[in-house]
Amino acid sequence: MISQQSWADARRLWDFQQMGHEVRPCSVAIGLGSHDLGVADTTAALYRDGMAPLIVFTGATSRTTRDRMPRGEAEHYRERALELGVPADAILVEPNARNTGENITFSRALLADQGVVVSSVLLVCKPYEERRAYATARKLWPDVEWVCASAPMSFAEYIASIGDERLVVDMLVGAQQRLMIYPDEGFMIRQEIPADVETAYRHLVAGGFTSRLVPTVAASDWKTETWHS
Template sequence: MLIYAVNLIYLLFFLFIYLQDRRRLINGFLFFILLMLSGLSLVMLTDETGNPFLFFLLIIIAMAAALLLFTGVFIILAISFYSAVNLLRKEGRSKANLLSLLVGIGILLWLVLGMLSFKNVEINDVLSVIMLVVNTILLYLLLVFSNFILSSFIYGIYRPVLRQDYIIVLGSGLMGGNKVTPLLAGRIDRALKVYRRQADKKKSPPMLIMSGGQGGDEQIAEGEAMKQYALEQGIPEDHILVEDQSENTYENMLFSRQLIESREADMKHLRILFSTSNYHVFRAGIYARKAGLKAQGIGAKTKFYFWYNALLREYVAILAMHKKTHIVCMLILLVIVGLASLLIHHPDLVTRFI
């Protein structure tokens, strides 16, 4: 009974932390612990009751976990090259579109190095050291990535109530210098879906804030182009505000907050959403918090090949936010793994210092 009580208490603790602020990376780690506790509770319950349905469920979960463990790297490899080929063919060559290709090539090199390190060749010891360092770094990056995915997943569970006061739509570049791209149109359409659903409920529709400045290759500000698109979709002009100074996501949030503050005497009780692409929602939420904006996000769907590469970019950006911390953590992990390896393979060296 103790494990069930611990599981229940931890569930309540997790929900309290999660509902306090859905935009924290630690939520993914806390959710992982909840999954482990729930799995242990399921094992105990199955053992105590002998329920055949629970036993079958455990078998399915174990098989899925084993399949993912042994084939996961090959699945990621296949997805990486699928994404790369489609991106280069449909979206053109650019540095941003090469990330999934680089990940695929990196996985191939890792597999080759792994096979060579087990062969009896002269540089086996050198390769073993290289693989130890590479595997340690990859393990750390994989753990951080898994936490990012879990945090993004549970953040994406959020469904907005239809009592919003403002919806901020984040810009993402223009086509031909003055027209919204399909990607940006998706963000606007996602916001308009909430706008119309709220209006259909006979409630006051939210104000739409089109947020995006003017790039060097753009004829007008993104916010203005987004406004024109919304007008073409039948949205009244007096329901649209334009923020046309921002150059990045943080400024989208900061300047939109300032625009709202200029209209409202008190923001404490306002309900605010932001609309962006599905891969960008979690990081945009982090920037909203940094900008002092209490807002939750909704995401527009993107094509899978584009989503995967963009998700990798988001992960790299998340790493860059705390790069010093990650570098220190990796160095500490390398020292620990190195000492452990030395202790296992050369215990005589260790005894000399004791």
């Protein structure tokens, strides 16, 4: 059972991950591969709404997707988008990326190879990873404008759609940890972490929601002053 305190802490992390960007038309939409086919649904809906003339789906497989998406996350996303009416010639597939940094760098290279001029990108991801994806994209491809989008769902609605509440909370904690430690590794831009978000993260780690933490970084190694600089 997940305690009421843990639910409150998880909702705080969920709220912090939401960038609140106003979605507008962009040069291309990049759908970040994951276990969640809802990202493909959202990307397809944005395409149909005229928010991007071209889609890149990016992603290989991971431990959470190798059984459910054996042909690779990007390919399963493409198949889903085709089912939803997106034409095949509006979709590019990047099948090799295995983390968010590779999603961005490999997609950028693919678009360059295809001669696509990009000034803005609609970055579509899971709702609880908007800020993480944005911070990574801004670091690795700083000369374009980034607009984040995800399924317009509440925390409770998203939990119900995935069907695994523990997995979602673990993923939230992992996304938050990366926001805290990856700027020092050069993987993301640095963002201010509000005190209540930091406290919520600490509570959840202490409560055992640790399966998605970077394993080489112990909870005791936190350096709050560098996170906020």
